[in-house]
Amino acid sequence: MKISVLGPEGTFSHEAALIYSKSAQFLFENTIYDVFDALYSGKSDAAIVPLENFISGSVGESLDALLEFNLKVNKVLFLDVQHNLIGHAKNDIKKLYVHPQAHAQCREYIRKNFQSAEIVHTSSNAASARLANESFEGAIVPLLAAQVYGKKVIDENVQDNGQNVTLFAVLGKSHAKKSRDDRTFIVFDCVNRAGILHEILGLFAKAGINLFKIESRPNKRKMGDYIFYVEFHGHPEDEIVSDVIDELKKKTRFLKILGAYPAGGSE
Amino acid sequence: MKISVLGPEGTFSHEAALIYSKSAQFLFENTIYDVFDALYSGKSDAAIVPLENFISGSVGESLDALLEFNLKVNKVLFLDVQHNLIGHAKNDIKKLYVHPQAHAQCREYIRKNFQSAEIVHTSSNAASARLANESFEGAIVPLLAAQVYGKKVIDENVQDNGQNVTLFAVLGKSHAKKSRDDRTFIVFDCVNRAGILHEILGLFAKAGINLFKIESRPNKRKMGDYIFYVEFHGHPEDEIVSDVIDELKKKTRFLKILGAYPAGGSE
Numbered sequence: 047m048k049i050s051v052l053g054p055e056g057t058f059s060h061e062a063a064l065i066y067s068k069s070a071q072f073l074f075e076n077t078i079y080d081v082f083d084a085l086y087s088g089k090s091d092a093a094i095v096p097l098e099n100f101i102s103g104s105v106g107e108s109l110d111a112l113l114e115f116n117l118k119v120n121k122v123l124f125l126d127v128q129h130n131l132i133g134h135a136k137n138d139i140k141k142l143y144v145h146p147q148a149h150a151q152c153r154e155y156i157r158k159n160f161q162s163a164e165i166v167h168t169s170s171n172a173a174s175a176r177l178a179n180e181s182f183e184g185a186i187v188p189l190l191a192a193q194v195y196g197k198k199v200i201d202e203n204v205q206d207n208g209q210n211v212t213l214f215a216v217l218g219k220s221h222a223k224k225s226r227d228d229r230t231f232i233v234f235d236c237v238n239r240a241g242i243l244h245e246i247l248g249l250f251a252k253a254g255i256n257l258f259k260i261e262s263r264p265n266k267r268k269m270g271d272y273i274f275y276v277e278f279h280g281h282p283e284d285e286i287v288s289d290v291i292d293e294l295k296k297k298t299r300f301l302k303i304l305g306a307y308p309a310g311g312s313e
Numbered sequence: 314m315k316i317s318v319l320g321p322e323g324t325f326s327h328e329a330a331l332i333y334s335k336s337a338q339f340l341f342e343n344t345i346y347d348v349f350d351a352l353y354s355g356k357s358d359a360a361i362v363p364l365e366n367f368i369s370g371s372v373g374e375s376l377d378a379l380l381e382f383n384l385k386v387n388k389v390l391f392l393d394v395q396h397n398l399i400g401h402a403k404n405d406i407k408k409l410y411v412h413p414q415a416h417a418q419c420r421e422y423i424r425k426n427f428q429s430a431e432i433v434h435t436s437s438n439a440a441s442a443r444l445a446n447e448s449f450e451g452a453i454v455p456l457l458a459a460q461v462y463g464k465k466v467i468d469e470n471v472q473d474n475g476q477n478v479t480l481f482a483v484l485g486k487s488h489a490k491k492s493r494d495d496r497t498f499i500v501f502d503c504v505n506r507a508g509i510l511h512e513i514l515g516l517f518a519k520a521g522i523n524l525f526k527i528e529s530r531p532n533k534r535k536m537g538d539y540i541f542y543v544e545f546h547g548h549p550e551d552e553i554v555s556d557v558i559d560e561l562k563k564k565t566r567f568l569k570i571l572g573a574y575p576a577g578g579s580e
Binding site: 076077078079080098099100101102103104105106107109110145146149150153165166167168169170173207209238239240241243244245247248250251254255256257258259260261262263264266272274 | 412506526
């Protein structure tokens with residue numbers, strides 16, 4: 047089995063892919079769009095992309111690509127985002143390599159421990175691991191990056207928040223079959239007037255369907271207009287859900303089901 | 314006047330800061346949190362942070378910091394995001410430096426023109442400009458980065474989408490005074506049950522207040538719970554707005570006004 051993943055090797059996307067499969071062959075791509083494209087064009091059998099991080103929020107590129115490609119989310123994976131310090135000895139580090147997002151997530155730790163060190167921002171967590179080679183150099187990296195690039199972890203779990211989770215989507219040609227407890231993810235576009243979103247959410251409220259996520263994003267075709275991404279409880283095969291979707295279609299200009307998947311994700 | 318800005322020099326944040334003021338002294342910080350902190354602790358008189366990009370979406374770190382710091386958005390700036398190719402001659406480029414986000418935004422251009430070149434991801438658009446020094450090297454950068462680092466632009470406006478805009482927030486100790494046409498930005502937390510968001514949006518609908526943006530984000534204190542960021546038409550001094558905010562406070566666990574500012578932004 048071939049799975050398309052955002053590269054390079056040793057990033058959190060790679061960690062998520064290993065949760066999904068230990069035996070698959072991973073094809074690493076340069077951009078999220080290229081990950082979608084690889085699956086769509088038949089280079090791979092599945093694709094894994096980041097959807098949302100607990101701290102940094104939704105991944106816009108993934109939301110856009112879901113809108114554009116005829117691919118569906120059929121499973122979600124939750125990954126604990128844990129940063130680690132690699133190097134020789136903590137007190138000897140004069141130069142610290144860190145990805146800007148990892149810097150934001152380990153800001154207090156870096157401020158406290160590396161006040162006089164030179165901080166060098168990198169293009170990816172994998173690059174941080176690759177670059178720290180001299181005895182006076184250190185880096186903040188995922189555990190997998192330390193392993194892939196053969197580096198020694200000298201301090202574990204150095205992120206400021208105890209818990210940080212990234213939600214990844216597994217993509218395929220169709221959404222998952224109905225299970226005991228599902229979620230459905232849709233996107234729609236409606237006219238821009240006071241009260242329209244209230245009317246639309248009223249359909250869910252009347253049906254007693256709980257919403258988990260709602261997010262507006264600029265409609266690229268028309269500045270000032272928004273499209274809405276909504277994740278809710280249930281599966282498109284549930285009668286109550288398919289009825290609401292039918293009603294929604296009457297109130298929106300377009301509506302697309304982006305996926306359906308078991309609620310719990312997978313460890 | 315001192316203004317805190319996300320560094321390094323020559324990025325789009327720096328371009329936005331120059332829209333706001335040509336004469337201010339800019340203090341460049343490593344992370345968005347540090348930009349907030351610099352203003353809060355009195356190192357600067359104002360701060361400018363990215364809030365939302367047309368393509369990549371909201372900037373989670375800014376939304377989080379707005380929640381945490383007692384600072385207010387008092388103005389918004391719209392910046393046209395334009396990428397440019399620097400180097401000697403387009404056909405001679407064997408190595409192309411590009412920030413991952415710039416890569417995503419210029420994907421087609423890079424695919425078409427640099428099929429056999431080595432693509433090197435960098436930590437910032439400024440780093441891309443700094444690194445491209447050899448005659449066989451090129452980079453994709455903002456115009457300002459080309460100027461700051463003394464590089465020659467050989468192809469202009471190379472982004473795939475004709476238009477891409479980033480919205481920046483100007484922060485101060487208080488929100489802006491009421492003007493002719495304002496927007497207000499709030500965040501609130503409500504209990505997680507079917508219909509609650511519908512009830513809350515009903516308050517805006519009943520008052521005829523148009524919503525521009527709504528976004529849920531994970532509540533970091535409680536997994537599975539969400540907080541909501543909403544931008545709407547009007548100013549907290551408008552009676553109709555202050556009435557809705559009073560009603561909202563009864564239905565939410567907490568509510569904070571993040572800012573109020575003229576609707577049109579500034580060029």
